[in-house]
Amino acid sequence: MNIHDIHEGIQKFKRRKRLGRGPGSGLGKTSGRGHNGQHSRAGASQNVNFQGGAMPMFRRIPKRGFNNKFALMVGTVNVSDLEDNFESGEEVTPDALRAKDLAKYRYDVLKILGDGELSKKLKVSAHKFSKSAREKIEKAGGEVVELPGKKPVVKNKMKSAKK
Numbered sequence: 001m002n003i004h005d006i007h008e009g010i011q012k013f014k015r016r017k018r019l020g021r022g023p024g025s026g027l028g029k030t031s032g033r034g035h036n037g038q039h040s041r042a043g044a045s046q047n048v049n050f051q052g053g054a055m056p057m058f059r060r061i062p063k064r065g066f067n068n069k070f071a072l073m074v075g076t077v078n079v080s081d082l083e084d085n086f087e088s089g090e091e092v093t094p095d096a097l098r099a100k101d102l103a104k105y106r107y108d109v110l111k112i113l114g115d116g117e118l119s120k121k122l123k124v125s126a127h128k129f130s131k132s133a134r135e136k137i138e139k140a141g142g143e144v145v146e147l148p149g150k151k152p153v154v155k156n157k158m159k160s161a162k163k
Contacts, residue, residue: 072150074128075107079136080116088120094147109149118142 019031033040049056077097085100086092094110097103103110112124114132121141127149129137137144 072108073106075103075105075110076113077102077110077126078113078115079118079133082112082122082124083116083118083120086120086122088122090120090122092122092124092126094126110147112137 017027017032018025019027020029022028030040038044049058051057081102082092085102086096090096094103097110109127111128112126112130112133114130114134114136118136118140122137123143123145124137125145125147127147129144129146134144
């Protein structure tokens with residue numbers, strides 16, 4: 001068999017279903033929708049969460065505690081990770097951390113934590129620093145640069161009283 005022998009079997013586009021064209025077509029009369037029933041009439045659709053009338057999953061699962069949807073996502077990197085992945089004199093930025101897979105997830109604010117030891121002189125840029133991380137970076141002769149971060153959303157802030 002050669003490639004030029006099979007051109008008849010290949011279809012570039014699938015033909016559409018021609019509904020309601022008589023009983024011989026197999027899709028006549030009810031047009032493949034059956035008799036009455038839930039989806040038999042025009043405009044029939046249902047919610048994505050609909051589970052056949054059963055209690056939906058999102059209502060069955062218990063909710064515990066408090067979920068603050070306005071809280072900032074904080075990405076964390078330890079001083080020991082900086083020691084292992086950067087050379088002395090290098091500049092540590094959020095982009096450099098992402099390139100070395102140290103902070104590859106989504107975050108609003110990047111915080112450097114003080115777990116581990118640091119002996120290299122690094123210029124570290126982040127939104128927040130723990131007190132111990134700041135001390136260790138400066139003790140090693142490095143520099144700490146605080147980046148401007150996102151401000152948390154404050155809701156229901158009291159308006160100043162009218163005079």
